[in-house]
Amino acid sequence: MTSDELTPEEQKVLAHVKSGSAFQLLQMLAEEDPVVQEEIRNKSFILGLSVAGGMKRSVRISDSRITPLDGSVKGAGVIFRFPVYNELNNLLSGKKTKMLPILRSLAAGKIIAGFKTLTSRIPVYINAEPDFLDKNFRAVTRMLICAALRGIKEVAENDSYTAARVAGIPDGIIALQVENDAGLEARIEKSGSSFTVTTIADGRIPNAVLTFKDADTAHKLFTGKINAVVALGTSDVRIRGRIPMIQGLFPILDRLSYYMAIE
Amino acid sequence: MAEEYKFDNSVELFKRAVEVIPGGIYGSKAPGFVIPGSYPYYFRKGKGCRLQDADGNEYIDFLCGYGSQILGYGHDEVDDAAERAMRDGDLLNGPQASMVELAETLTGQIDGMDWAVFAKNGTDTTSLAVSVARVHTGKKKIIMARGAYHGAANWCSTNVFPELTDREDVLSFTYNDTEELSRLFSENKGEIAAIILTPYHHPAFDRQIMPADGFYSTVKILSEAEGALFIMDDIRCNFRLSPSGSHSFFGVEPDLVAMGKSIANGQPISVLMGKQTVKKTAGSFFITGTFWMSGMPFSASLTTLRIMREVNLIDHLNRIGSMLKDELESLADEAGLKAEISGAPAIPFLTFTDDPDLYINQIFCSEMTKRGIYLHPHHNWFISYAHKDEDIEQTLETAKEVFKITASML
Numbered sequence: 078m079t080s081d082e083l084t085p086e087e088q089k090v091l092a093h094v095k096s097g098s099a100f101q102l103l104q105m106l107a108e109e110d111p112v113v114q115e116e117i118r119n120k121s122f123i124l125g126l127s128v129a130g131g132m133k134r135s136v137r138i139s140d141s142r143i144t145p146l147d148g149s150v151k152g153a154g155v156i157f158r159f160p161v162y163n164e165l166n167n168l169l170s171g172k173k174t175k176m177l178p179i180l181r182s183l184a185a186g187k188i189i190a191g192f193k194t195l196t197s198r199i200p201v202y203i204n205a206e207p208d209f210l211d212k213n214f215r216a217v218t219r220m221l222i223c224a225a226l227r228g229i230k231e232v233a234e235n236d237s238y239t240a241a242r243v244a245g246i247p248d249g250i251i252a253l254q255v256e257n258d259a260g261l262e263a264r265i266e267k268s269g270s271s272f273t274v275t276t277i278a279d280g281r282i283p284n285a286v287l288t289f290k291d292a293d294t295a296h297k298l299f300t301g302k303i304n305a306v307v308a309l310g311t312s313d314v315r316i317r318g319r320i321p322m323i324q325g326l327f328p329i330l331d332r333l334s335y336y337m338a339i340e
Numbered sequence: 341m342a343e344e345y346k347f348d349n350s351v352e353l354f355k356r357a358v359e360v361i362p363g364g365i366y367g368s369k370a371p372g373f374v375i376p377g378s379y380p381y382y383f384r385k386g387k388g389c390r391l392q393d394a395d396g397n398e399y400i401d402f403l404c405g406y407g408s409q410i411l412g413y414g415h416d417e418v419d420d421a422a423e424r425a426m427r428d429g430d431l432l433n434g435p436q437a438s439m440v441e442l443a444e445t446l447t448g449q450i451d452g453m454d455w456a457v458f459a460k461n462g463t464d465t466t467s468l469a470v471s472v473a474r475v476h477t478g479k480k481k482i483i484m485a486r487g488a489y490h491g492a493a494n495w496c497s498t499n500v501f502p503e504l505t506d507r508e509d510v511l512s513f514t515y516n517d518t519e520e521l522s523r524l525f526s527e528n529k530g531e532i533a534a535i536i537l538t539p540y541h542h543p544a545f546d547r548q549i550m551p552a553d554g555f556y557s558t559v560k561i562l563s564e565a566e567g568a569l570f571i572m573d574d575i576r577c578n579f580r581l582s583p584s585g586s587h588s589f590f591g592v593e594p595d596l597v598a599m600g601k602s603i604a605n606g607q608p609i610s611v612l613m614g615k616q617t618v619k620k621t622a623g624s625f626f627i628t629g630t631f632w633m634s635g636m637p638f639s640a641s642l643t644t645l646r647i648m649r650e651v652n653l654i655d656h657l658n659r660i661g662s663m664l665k666d667e668l669e670s671l672a673d674e675a676g677l678k679a680e681i682s683g684a685p686a687i688p689f690l691t692f693t694d695d696p697d698l699y700i701n702q703i704f705c706s707e708m709t710k711r712g713i714y715l716h717p718h719h720n721w722f723i724s725y726a727h728k729d730e731d732i733e734q735t736l737e738t739a740k741e742v743f744k745i746t747a748s749m750l
Contacts, residue, residue: 241500249697284697306364310354312377318697320718321545324372 079340080166086237087336089131092162093231094336095169096126100136100145101227102199102220105276107143109216113198117141122188125150128159143195154182155189170340218292219261221299222253223276226265228333229326230272239332243270246325249284255292267322285318305330344710345397350381353394367492368406368544368719375717378706386413388726391714399714400731404722407576407687410602411647412726418605421643425635438638445645446599446613451588453597453613457622459632462575463491465598465612466536468627470495472596472614473534473569476621481528483535483568485515487543490536490573515541515549518558525562534596535563536571539586540683545698545718547691548683556592569595569618575610578602579648580657580686580722605644609637653725654686660732661685661723667736675743689720703749707742 080091106113117138125135127150135153137144150156156179159165167174182188201209202217203224210217233243248267255261264283266273289295290313297303298314305327308314316323354371358364364381365371371381380393389412391401404410411418425438443456459465470482482495490496494506511528513520525532537559541549563570572594574586579602581589587597595618600610608631614622647653665681665688672679677700678693692700698717705717713735715721 238502241502245498245500304358307355307358309376310358310364310371310381311351315375315377316372317375317702318699319545320372320698 078338080163080170083163083339085162088161088163088166089128090232090236091336091339092128092165092169093132093235094228094333095166096132096134097145097231098224098227099169099196099199100134100143101274102203102224103136103143103195104145105216105220105223106195106198106202107141108276109213109220110198110202113143113195114141116191116194117143120191122155122182122184122191123150123153124188124192125153125156126159126165127156128162128165131162132165138191138195155180155185155192214296215258215261215292218255218296218299219263219276222261222295223263223274225299225330225333226253226263226274228337229265229329230274232329232333232336233267233272234270236332239329242325242328247284247319247322249319249322250281251285251287251322251326252278252283253295254286254288255295256288256290258292261292261295265326283318285316285320285322287323288315288317290314345380345393345395345712347377347380347393347395347397349394353382373544373718375702375706379709388412388414389724389728389731397712399709399712400727400735401714402721402723402727402735403714403716403719404724405606406601406719407578407580407722408601408604408606409726410579410653410722410724411605411644412724413606415605415644415647415726417647418607418640418643422607422636422640425639428635430636431631431634435633436635436638438635438642439633442638442641442645445642446611449583449645450585450597450599450613452593452615453585454616455614455619455622457612457627458638459610459612459627460608460629461491462573462598462600462610463493464629465600465610466490466571466573466575467493467495468612468622468625469571469573469596469598470534470536472612472618472622472625473571475624476569476618477533477567479531479533479568480509481531482510482533483521483524484510484512485537485541486512487546488512488515488536488538488541488573489544489576490538491575516552516555518552518555521558522562525566525568529566532563532566532568534569534571535559536573538573538575539577539581539590542576542683542687542689542720547680548687548689548720550683551590556590560592571596571598573598575600576720577684577687579653581654581684583648583654603644604637604641607637607640608634609641648725651725656725657686657723659685660727660729661688663729663732664688664723664735667732668739671736671740672743674740675747677743677747679743683720686723687720688723690715700746700750704742704746707745708738711738711742713738 121139123135123137127133133150135146135150158177158179164174164176202220205217250264250266252264262278264275294313354364382394384392389401391399446456494504511524513524540551572587574597577586578599587594596614598612662685669679679690681688681690683689702717705715708715
């Protein structure tokens with residue numbers, strides 16, 4: 078299925094999922110990838126995305142970090158402005174798109190070129206070749222976990238199909254951990270109708286914990302190589318704490334899979 | 341220290357199941373409702389309060405087939421009665437005399453109830469009750485307590501999808517919050533068909549809550565003023581509080597009572613009972629199911645009800661349940677843990693103070709189960725007539741060790 082076949086609301090959700098995940102991954106690339114680290118060193122700019130009458134979000138590059146900013150394109154040197162969500166989807170799928178680049182900086186050309194370099198690193202990790210995967214397995218796995226959580230956040234906040242189920246998820250923090258690997262943890266926090274993804278443990282005790290037996294299990298799960306239900310049954314994936322919070326994520330994950338399969 | 345159980349056969353069966361059954365095991369029996377790795381998923385057999393899983397591990401069981409086994413697994417007299425009905429053909433072209441006899445027995449035994457309609461599962465009867473209430477009152481809205489379980493039908497379950505509109509007329513309130521309940525009645529005046537309640541609040545993943553003083557009198561005042569029916573969902577507590585119905589235990593007078601689970605000691609049957617005033621409406625419904633007239637459950641139920649009367653069941657359940665509660669709380673205290681058993685003695689559930697997310701509870705129940713005492717970490721437990729003093733003593737002996745293990749893991 079292509080994004081052209083979706084309803085306007087689904088196109089909107091897809092745009093949120095794709096752009097949110099991409100920005101999340103850029104943030105992590107700044108922590109993991111030497112090419113990105115070199116590209117952003119000593120650079121400072123903001124690039125924004127906006128859809129007419131809808132989403133505004135940007136990504137700030139400064140101090141050798143990449144920070145996604147939701148709800149604002151303030152200070153952006155370049156804003157890619159789309160007439161409808163599906164044109165943003167086209168851009169994020171590498172298709173021909175209609176958009177208006179708003180150039181607010183004299184360095185706009187460099188910003189766009191830099192942004193292209195940064196985004197070109199995403200598939201290197203997400204669709205990693207075997208050799209690259211071997212050498213960067215932990216980083217790839219961490220990025221997959223965080224991108225999935227970001228996708229869950231975007232679906233949960235924007236998709237009316239899951240809205241009623243999202244409303245039933247108790248507020249609190251869910252941690253995704255890998256056993257015996259304290260550094261490989263990401264969290265999603267629900268507060269009312271808002272979700273926040275954090276890529277590191279912040280010291281607070283989570284209300285529910287989902288633990289992967291090892292990084293390989295996490296990688297296989299998020300690349301669709303093992304079935305989540307089987308992994309739970311075999312206890313390769315374990316859950317504890319306020320279980321309904323984790324159970325509440327499953328229908329959102331199902332819905333995320335629907336969007337991720339769209340070309 | 342006892343050797344911990346392994347669950348290899350359960351896991352292998354589950355892997356096969358996932359290939360051909362959506363989710364492998366569905367609903368409340370799914371692995372995700374317990375703690376995968378610490379619990380069996382499949383079972384072979386049970387006798388009394390003892391249960392054997394698919395790996396041959398044996399347990400003293402405190403789930404009792406989710407409450408249905410009130411006299412114990414494989415009760416000889418009950419099973420003999422069911423077997424006789426089975427050998428007589430079981431499912432004939434119409435009901436057998438046992439159906440009438442059971443309706444007569446129940447209307448004689450359950451306080452305030454004048455008629456009985458039989459089905460198979462709790463969901464059948466709670467859903468029928470809601471439909472009857474809507475038709476009887478000519479109104480649509482139903483009030484239930486937030487977190488209460490009234491079955492797997494879409495009007496009350498977690499099956500929440502935009503396509504399913506069954507929940508649109510279902511309102512919920514926090515149990516015991518009479519202000520919120522009053523507000524619901526006030527804001528929906530003239531639209532409420534019924535309020536449905538369990539005898540006391542026993543949500544999954546939480547401690548159990550008894551009705552506060554004045555709660556039921558408020559329910560009565562509000563529902564009568566609205567002309568709404570009061571439905572008692574007695575499926576889970578059934579016969580563990582009172583032989584006359586759990587509403588009798590709390591001194592309340594519902595219009596409809598749904599019963600099931602323990603009524604035939606594990607044979608599949610449920611019943612919706614009601615007052616004379618609602619009988620005509622219930623009679624106007626087309627109610628049936630291919631297997632609803634099967635003779636085995638009726639025969640099993642008649643025998644179960646008789647035995648429950650003969651053995652003075654409630655006294656036994658209360659004594660055994662109280663022994664378990666008092667000693668578990670005391671043993672937890674000795675290990676430096678603060679545990680509380682909530683609910684009725686025959687339907688206990690253990691939680692720990694300052695453990696709202698149930699982390700400690702999950703450790704304790706898992707470690708108990710891996711040592712042969714089946715305790716559910718997220719669902720209330722059940723006591724049966726088959727639990728004897730020596731079973732509780734063995735349970736407490738294991739608990740003494742496991743409380744210490746639990747404390748050491750925190």
